[in-house]
Amino acid sequence: MTAVIGFVSLILVIVAIITSATLGRTLEDQLDDELTSYAHQITRWVEIEPPSQATAGNVLAGKTVPVPGLLFAVWSPVTGASGVTVNSSGNEINGTLKELTTAQLGEINAGLGGGPFSTVSLTDLGSYRVAVTTANTGVVVVTGLPRDDIQNQLTQLLTVIALATIGGLILLALTTAITIRVSLRPLRAVASTATRVANQQLDRGEVIITERVPASEADPRTETGLVGAALNKLLDHVNTSLAARQKNEEQMRRFVADASHELRTPLASIRGYSELSLRALRQAPAGADGPDAIESTTSSLERIQAQSLRMTRLVEDLLLLARLDEGRELVYGTVDLTQLALEGLSDARPTAVDHHWVIDVPDEPVTIVGDAGRMHQVVANLLANARTHTPAGTTITLRVGREGGDAVLSVHDDGPGIDPALREELFARFARGDTSRARQTGGTGLGLAIVKAIVDGHGGSITAASTPGDTTFTVRLPITPAAAPESD
Numbered sequence: 001m002t003a004v005i006g007f008v009s010l011i012l013v014i015v016a017i018i019t020s021a022t023l024g025r026t027l028e029d030q031l032d033d034e035l036t037s038y039a040h041q042i043t044r045w046v047e048i049e050p051p052s053q054a055t056a057g058n059v060l061a062g063k064t065v066p067v068p069g070l071l072f073a074v075w076s077p078v079t080g081a082s083g084v085t086v087n088s089s090g091n092e093i094n095g096t097l098k099e100l101t102t103a104q105l106g107e108i109n110a111g112l113g114g115g116p117f118s119t120v121s122l123t124d125l126g127s128y129r130v131a132v133t134t135a136n137t138g139v140v141v142v143t144g145l146p147r148d149d150i151q152n153q154l155t156q157l158l159t160v161i162a163l164a165t166i167g168g169l170i171l172l173a174l175t176t177a178i179t180i181r182v183s184l185r186p187l188r189a190v191a192s193t194a195t196r197v198a199n200q201q202l203d204r205g206e207v208i209i210t211e212r213v214p215a216s217e218a219d220p221r222t223e224t225g226l227v228g229a230a231l232n233k234l235l236d237h238v239n240t241s242l243a244a245r246q247k248n249e250e251q252m253r254r255f256v257a258d259a260s261h262e263l264r265t266p267l268a269s270i271r272g273y274s275e276l277s278l279r280a281l282r283q284a285p286a287g288a289d290g291p292d293a294i295e296s297t298t299s300s301l302e303r304i305q306a307q308s309l310r311m312t313r314l315v316e317d318l319l320l321l322a323r324l325d326e327g328r329e330l331v332y333g334t335v336d337l338t339q340l341a342l343e344g345l346s347d348a349r350p351t352a353v354d355h356h357w358v359i360d361v362p363d364e365p366v367t368i369v370g371d372a373g374r375m376h377q378v379v380a381n382l383l384a385n386a387r388t389h390t391p392a393g394t395t396i397t398l399r400v401g402r403e404g405g406d407a408v409l410s411v412h413d414d415g416p417g418i419d420p421a422l423r424e425e426l427f428a429r430f431a432r433g434d435t436s437r438a439r440q441t442g443g444t445g446l447g448l449a450i451v452k453a454i455v456d457g458h459g460g461s462i463t464a465a466s467t468p469g470d471t472t473f474t475v476r477l478p479i480t481p482a483a484a485p486e487s488d
Contacts, residue, residue: 004172004176005169005172005173005176008168008169008172009165009169012161012165012168012169013165015161016158016161016162016165019157019161020154020157020158020161023153023154023157024150024154027149027150027153027154028129028150031129031145031147031150032117032129032131034067034145035117035129035130035131035143035144035145036131038067038070038143038145039131039133039141039143040133042059042072042141042143043133043135043141043143045059045060045063046059046074046135046137046139046141047135047136047137049137050137051076051077051078051079051137051138051139052078052079053079054074054076054078054079054135054137054139055074055076055079055082056072056073056074056082056083056084056097056099056100057082057084057097057099059072059074060072060084060086060097067086067145068086068087069085069086069145069146069148070085070086070143070144070145071083071084071085071100071125071128071130071142071143071144071145071146072084072085072086072141072142072143072144073100073105073108073141073142073144074139074140074141074142075139075140075142076138076139076140077138077139081105081109082099082100082105083099083100083104083105083108083142084097084098084099084100085097085098085100085125086098100122103123104122104123104124104125107120107121107122107123108120108122108130108142108144111130112130112132112142116131116132117129117130117131118130118132119147120144125146126146126147126148127146127147127148127151128144128145128146128147129144129145129146129147130142130143130144131143131144183224184224185217185224186213186217186218186219186222186224186225186227186228187224187227187228189213189214189217189218189228190213190217190227190228190231193211193212193213193228193231193235194231196211197209197211197235208239208242208243209235209238209239209242211235212232212235213228213229213231213232214228218231218232266307266308266310266311266314267307267311269303269304269307270304270307270308270311273300273301273303273304273307274300274304276300277297277300277301314446318446320450320453330370330371330374330454330457330458331371331373332369332370332371333369333370333371333372334367334368334369335367335368335369335370335371335372335375336365336366336367337365337366337367337368337375337400337407337409337477338361338362338365338366338400339365340372340375340376340379341359341361341379341398341400341409342359342361343376343379344376344379344380344383344398345357345359345383345398347380348380348383348384348387348396351384351387352387354392354393355387355390355392355393355394355395355396356393356394356395356396357395357396357398358395358396358397358398359397359398359399360397360398360399360400361399361400361401362400362401362402366400366401366402366407367407367479368407368458368477368478368479368480369479369480370458370477371454371457371458374454374457375454375458377450377451377454378409378451378454378455378475379398379409381447381448381450381451382411382451382473382475383396383398383411384447385411385447385448385473386411386413386415386471386473389415389418390413390415390416391415391416394413394414394415395413395414396411396412396413397411397412397413398410398411399411399412402479403476405478405479405480406460406476406477406478406479407476407477407478407479408474408475408476408477409474409475409477410472410473410474410475411472411473412470412471412472412473413471414469414470414471415469415471416468416469417466417467417468417469417470417471418464418466418471423464423466426448426464427448427449427451427452427462428449451475455475455477458477458478459477459478460475460476460477460478461475461476462474462475462476
């Protein structure tokens, strides 16, 4: 605001200077025209007088002076220099003449320039505009008019301009302050909202940012409102990001808990069987290995080996998921999905002879660019999932086909279906329908998570649709992926 008022003040000062200079020049020109007329008339009066009588008083004696305040001076070769001013009261001539002093005549002589008009300043009389003429008798005539009217008008003009400028600047300051205050109201709302958000605890726990700039202060059609709208958009993004962070933290905690649970069981088994073996060996007679001790130790070592293998598979699955998340572990080549389906069904059939297995593949092979080993794992995991979660007598159908530019692989069963409460977490890690985690009702809960990670790595998608008696997992893979990442 200070800059605006200063700039406007400078403009007004420049305008005032130009206006006063122009008006002063105009008034001076008018005064010069008037002075020229009077100078010619008085010069004629001087020419009537003989040179021996050519004094200021004699010339004006008995004459009607045309204007009050007139200055008249002559320089005669015979009579010398003399001069008078016409006394006046207001605009009325009182008929008396006042002789100019020698000093004043000297000031007139010193102030005369080379031109026809000059401005002289006389002691006790003020400023005069004078014109110099020469009579045909050789007498130099100086005629002058006071500049008081010009100075008074310029003073009044400058006073008016100064008062108008001060009043205008005060009004401008008030108007500008009100305008800026109203215009910056949205920014104050933005600052207030940002302050409230800054005072929230955003570094821990569940965070929801409900603070927003009011809609009335976030109109994107104005510059200041655009700031409010941008802040609201930023807060929406931050709120979404914080919700995603919270969800990731919860998933990570659940992942750690599930992984710890899965690893705790085999570790406890290994510890228990190892302690059992050591106890059997200690209780055996010295120097002899009884058959009971050998049998107990052998059984314990077999259980330890089984639990070690189980723990190894779990760690390998976790390692595989980590590498897939980093875009690694895939070796690309030509994959025949038809052949993979046939092999996968052949491997799965002996594991559940009480199920009905059906395969539906086209006559022509369906090939894609992908990792054959990982795609075989996709087929095996989907078939194992269908086998594990369906009762005896369930029909499991494996289909392979082509739809447009995609290869489609689906696994269908007519079992009881998927619990609706599990559908949102179906492909999450350690997601299991049986919360007791019994070995008979499922594995580690990583099978479908691995399937999704592999499919995503191939640029495809997997969906699950389930109702009682109709459950289908559908995998869509591009026949020619947009880009295949380099394998390690």
